[in-house]
Amino acid sequence: MRFINFENIIRDAWEEYDPSRNVISVTDISARVSTNHVFRVKLENNDAVIAKLSYFGYYEHFVEDHTLINALANNLNAPYHHFLARSLMKRNHLYTYQYSQSSINVWVIFYNPVGVKRKLPRVLSELQIRRLGQEVAKFHRACFKLKNILPDWSKTMAIDIEQLRKILDSDDGQFEHRMHIKSIHQQCDTLFENMQELGAYDLPAIPVFVDWNIGNFSVDEDFNFYSRWDYDWFRMSSRVMDFYFFSRVCSSIGDQTSFSYLIDPLMEERFLWFLEEYHQVYPLSRVEILFMKEAYRFFILNYVIKDGRYFFHEIYASRLQQEAHSVYFPELDQKFSADKILAKLGLSE
Template identity: 35%
Template structure:
């Protein structure tokens, strides 16, 4: 369960479960309905699922009648409004990075009338991306050199994002706000039932969350510059381009599941 959505754990779980069932049953219909609503004259002739099946999100590659393809993610997890906020921010990030080495790094989100296009029916939502060119993926077991190389590349990307951060809207929530909300949930007398954990486990998680918040205060986290772009770096959602025998550059990034 993802904390910080603004609803109670019980209602969030029940709603998420019901909506996840809808996504599982109607996902391909949603892809076609969303594309029709988007208003592109090209027709979808095939929809193939390419989901990693590691979350409740479903991802599809839609082939259009001109031979091109778009990727559609269908979701019902968490908050639609935070989902839109994330994608608006990423869309602006892409625009601001247009004249840098990162101009083609992030998968382009399809827009309409200058805004990110999303389909929403109050239970499920969908968004389209341009299918990015993919390079080489790092092996499951990486060398020390690859780790150092990846660290440098991620640092350069985050540094570029830091330079554009003042032009991006602030997020509705934050890692600190999420942690505070999570701690409040853990303090409830029925938290074990809600999260499906024993009281021993709840106590351990509560101590860790509390200590995390104490550490944020100790390092004056509120005064840190914030970069409202956070991407996870699972080996399966980015590709690299080898530039020499033992070196590489980040090439493309897709699968936008988490942003904040």
């Protein structure tokens, strides 16, 4: 993307939102592995807000996601009533700002800042993993209770995969994925066939945030969720979609500056500790355990293959996409064992 003065766009967005309070400064606080941009906006009288700026995907999906998140934030009961950062409203509507010029589309949303307590350690103890499993189950259960009162949504796994297929047919897609077009189509076919066979399309959809990197949320002294502020990969989908990142949080390798998306964490004993506790609080079904394999396949197809070059900086995107073909997909059938998880949870037939 050619150079754009993001600070000026943030200032214009705020001017449209509330011209009565001047912007004093705009500071980029973005994570350096991502192409998304986050800013701390200092206003008059020491007020401050957080601005999120995005320029890939669709503006309609951006608005849809944040409308759902805001509805979720406003309807969650204690202890999660203050967990999610709330977006700013203008009169009766969620406020978003869209900047369009020639082929450039950028959109902005503002959040109220959230407090941060403790971030998880890079490597968790068994007790911490088990406590996290209980907490995630409670949060998922709270989200499930609200699924019927949330606004409608349009973005589904099928829509994302069909969009990937369209990209593969485009000139840009033919160039970017020229060595792997056929194999990507085969992975898409496998995903749809296996989901149909499993009956996974009937799994209830709840709000899931997918990316549970330890830099995206904080907990209190008892490992209760305290605050969450990153919504880049939010979607309405099966709760299983959250599990891969929690397996990475539980991994013996721990949080890494240089990262890959290997299947291995899903098979570690440490993640089974997490699932044991989760299952005791909010029981999982056989279909959901079997679907974990396809949720991982979708994650690689959607967030690494389809959106990788938009979300990650080029140095990460190229490596992750190469690893998808040389490691992630080949090892999926070799290493993932649903039977191991089913036996651990007492769900074997």
